[in-house]
Amino acid sequence: MTRYTILLISLLLFHEKKSAGSHSIWILATLTIGETPFPEFSAVVMLDDIQLFYYDSDVQRLIYKHHRSEHEHTEQKDASLIFGHQYRSMKDRALFSKHQLNNTDGLHVQQRLVGCELLDHATPGPLRSWDAFNTVNDEELHFSMKQNTLQSKGLWPTMWSHIERDSVEWLFANVYTPACIRFLKKYLHIMKNDVMKKVKPRVRLIQKTLTDSGEVKVTCLATGFYPRHINLTLLRDGQPVPDHHITGGAAT
Known part of the structure; x- marks a missing residue:
């Protein structure tokens, strides 16, 4: 006989800080300075979690992971321009940061995360960008199409002149954000059968009586669900179990 009766486990699908109807596309780029067996620059493009x-800087072309596009020639040309610019700008920043910090030896890493999203009812969301050198964030940009404003913080924005800031804001408003939203809409249509699917989780409950206290530890194992992020709610006798009673998915 268990101490408590758990009547219901509710698994609600969600996508981190976003509503069920929103989708996003992200570029995750990495540049390294120093000896490694990997390309100096590499990037992946993610649609939601796909x-x-x-x-990368060795192959210098897109490697398709799913469907090849009928517009591959144009996409390869665009990729060369976009990733070529990302490569150069990230390398310039990494070399500058390395010099400023007087880090002459070892491996150094410049990372960038940039992307946009479509909110409910296909409303364009903001374009966001983060840069970090050796895991220390040195730039964060946030452009809102609705308000037509660029918010920024970090080392690099503080070094911009008024002309440089106006140039960045113009690029975000007229090039980066529209291109990102168009690309997102295009691949949402191409990959709709993958990104729109919803698969309910398979759930197992494992209970174990702790010999020292006599309490019952209940572990919930959920597998096979999509989207791959879940919000887990445990109900004990019809009431939610407090968060401080749950550790790593186990409630006592």
Whole structure:
């Protein structure tokens, strides 16, 4: 006989800080300075949690992970321009940061995360970008199409002149954000059978009586669900179990 009766486990699908109807596309780019067996620059393009492409400075072309596009020639040309610019700008920043911090030896890493999203009812969301050198964030940009404003913080924005800031804001408003939203809409249509699917989780409950206290430890194992992020709610006698009673998915 268990101490408590758990009547219901509710698994609600969600996508981190986003509503069920929103989707996003992200570029995750990494540049390294120092000896490694990997390309100096590499990037992946993600639609929600599905990888669309891979690109690096050795192959210098998109590697398709799913469907090849009928517009591949145009996409390869665009990729060369976009990732070529990302490569150069990230390398310039990494070399500058390395010099400023007087880090002459070892491995150094510049990382960038940039992307946009479509909210409910296909409303364009903001374009966001983060840069970090050796895991220390040195830039964060947030452009809102609705308000037509660029918010920024970090090392690099503080070094911009008024002309440089106006140039960045113009690029975000007229190039980066529209291109990102168009690309997102295009691949949402191409990959709709993958990104729109919803698979309910398979749930197992495992209970174990603790010999020292006599309490019952209940572990919930959920597998096979999609989207791959869940919000887990445990109800004990019809009431939610407090968060401080749950550790790693186990309630006592």
